Amino acid sequence: MSAPPTVPPAGVTWSRIEPDFHVASSAGNFLGYVDRDGNGAFLAYDMRSQVIGTFADVAAAMLAVTQAGGATESVKLQES
Amino acid sequence: MAAENHDLISLVYTSIAARDFDDPSLRELLDECRFKNARRDITGMLLFRRGRFFQILEGPETIIRDLMERISEDPRHQGVRILLDARIDRREFPDWTMGYRPMAVSEVEVPAGFRDTFEDLDRVDDPNVVFRAARELSLWFRVRVRGA
Numbered sequence: 001m002s003a004p005p006t007v008p009p010a011g012v013t014w015s016r017i018e019p020d021f022h023v024a025s026s027a028g029n030f031l032g033y034v035d036r037d038g039n040g041a042f043l044a045y046d047m048r049s050q051v052i053g054t055f056a057d058v059a060a061a062m063l064a065v066t067q068a069g070g071a072t073e074s075v076k077l078q079e080s
Numbered sequence: 081m082a083a084e085n086h087d088l089i090s091l092v093y094t095s096i097a098a099r100d101f102d103d104p105s106l107r108e109l110l111d112e113c114r115f116k117n118a119r120r121d122i123t124g125m126l127l128f129r130r131g132r133f134f135q136i137l138e139g140p141e142t143i144i145r146d147l148m149e150r151i152s153e154d155p156r157h158q159g160v161r162i163l164l165d166a167r168i169d170r171r172e173f174p175d176w177t178m179g180y181r182p183m184a185v186s187e188v189e190v191p192a193g194f195r196d197t198f199e200d201l202d203r204v205d206d207p208n209v210v211f212r213a214a215r216e217l218s219l220w221f222r223v224r225v226r227g228a
Contacts, residue, residue: 015195015216019186021223022194023216028208030215035223049223 012066022058024065031069034061044068088171089141091148092164092214094201095133095157106180109156113178122147123171125179125221129198133157134217138171163201163210172218181224 012031015023020036032046037054042061044052046068055061101109106128117123122139137144152160173179190196200213 013195013212014193015197015200015213016186016190017197017216017220018184019188020184021220023197023219025212025216028212030219033219033223035227 012069014062020058022062024062024069026069032065034058034065087140088138088168089144090164090166090168090172091137091144091162093133093135093137093148093151093160093162095135095151095160097128097131097133098156098158101128101131110178110180117177120147123173123176123178125173125176125218127180127183127217127221129183129185132198134201134214136173136214136218138168138173141167161204163214172222176225179221179225181221183220 011026013025015025017023020042021033023033024031030047032044032052033049035043035045036058037043042055042058044055044061044064046052046065052064052068053061055064110126113126117139120139120143122137122143124136124138127134137147148162151157195213197213197216200209203209203213
């Protein structure tokens with residue numbers, strides 16, 4: 001798997017449950033999660049478990065979750 | 081479900097398996113849970129990872145508390161610790177008499193700055209961290225079921 005970013009964005013807690021399953025929260029609120037599909041792509045999901053986008057690397061997927069959790073507009077999708 | 085909403089609770093606990101649990105043993109335990117739970121209006125999920133159980137039980141309060149007491153006395157469990165105990169308005173696992181999904185285990189350390197959900201379950205000094213970790217595991221299960 002590609003490596004996650006070494007430093008999470010300030011104020012965001014990322015937890016790892018499985019090697020490719022990471023969950024984000026901030027101040028106790030669930031922000032979203034990143035999971036990997038069978039093709040090796042990383043899927044970013046928002047707090048309603050809706051897909052935000054599909055990414056080639058986990059760091060980009062995590063960024064998308066973080067941005068979606070803090071922004072009112074949808075993040076730009078980066079298709080893998 | 082038979083239980084009125086005001087009677088529902090969700091109880092989350094973790095324990096250590098008193099003996100090795102291979103796949104057949106785990107299947108046997110799940111079959112037993114599902115058979116009994118279906119008759120007692122109990123729903124929930126079970127995780128088993130590195131010799132440790134993590135279970136969410138939902139159902140009528142008296143039945144769940146009775147079951148928890150029996151689990152605490154069950155010789156298959158050691159170090160039973162209740163993580164969360166709360167009234168709920170609706171079930172998170174209404175269709176599961178005891179849901180289970182195998183979990184991949186990483187030999188790679190969690191990267192610096194990231195939390196390990198399973199280690200956070202042991203943060204008895206911080207209920208908020210334990211609560212978050214339990215919610216993360218619940219989410220993981222629902223995602224895996226959805227993708228099955």
